[in-house]
Amino acid sequence: QQPVQSPQAVILREGEDAVINCSSSKALYSVHWYRQKHGEAPVFLMILLKGGEQKGHEKISASFNEKKQQSSLYLTASQLSYSGTYFCGTDTGNQFYFGTGTSLTVIP
Amino acid sequence: EAGVTQSPTHLIKTRxxxxxLRCSPISGHTSVYWYQQALGLGLQFLLWYDEGEERNRGNFPPRFSGRQFPNYSSELNVNALELEDSALYLCASSLDFGSNLYEQYFGPGTRLTVT
Structure with missing residues (x-):
């Protein structure tokens, strides 16, 4: 039931782009994205709903393929502050599970 | 606006x-979620309460239980502690489930150490 994220880890140089994928085996009502910096609590980034509605961060975008139960988070022109572990959260209607996590490190 | 608060910050218990563990949600939020985060691991869903009712629970044994009070604060109880229960326990709150765009706001967590 736990969604699978890929890649598990990625290292970027400042200014580079990255894509993080999240895949579920169940039909989804929505997908959430959160970022957790080391030693801190997760912080909300985005929500994507079935039907296309979304709410989130100005500089981060994401997509939600309802048919494939997949979501992707797009980080463009990465900044040092983007470093952290990214989790997707999937809502199947009455269950909510966080993904396996993707560690992203941005270096100068 | 005050965020999600959790107490205590650290807790040391013996097997x-x-x-x-206690959690106070953001004012106006009726849903409370509990997660376990073992060192280096992801967020494992424990329990979800909404309007005082347990809506769902994750794949954890019955010795993990909780409740939500009329003021929407919540308590997580872990009985018969085992060494592998040592973890950071995070509480999150959100608007009620029917609000569609219900992002979760996390508290700072309670670090439980079982010796």
């Missing part, structure tokens, strides 16, 4: 004892 077999019981632990009680």
């Amino acid at each position: 077999g004892q019981q632990a009680t």
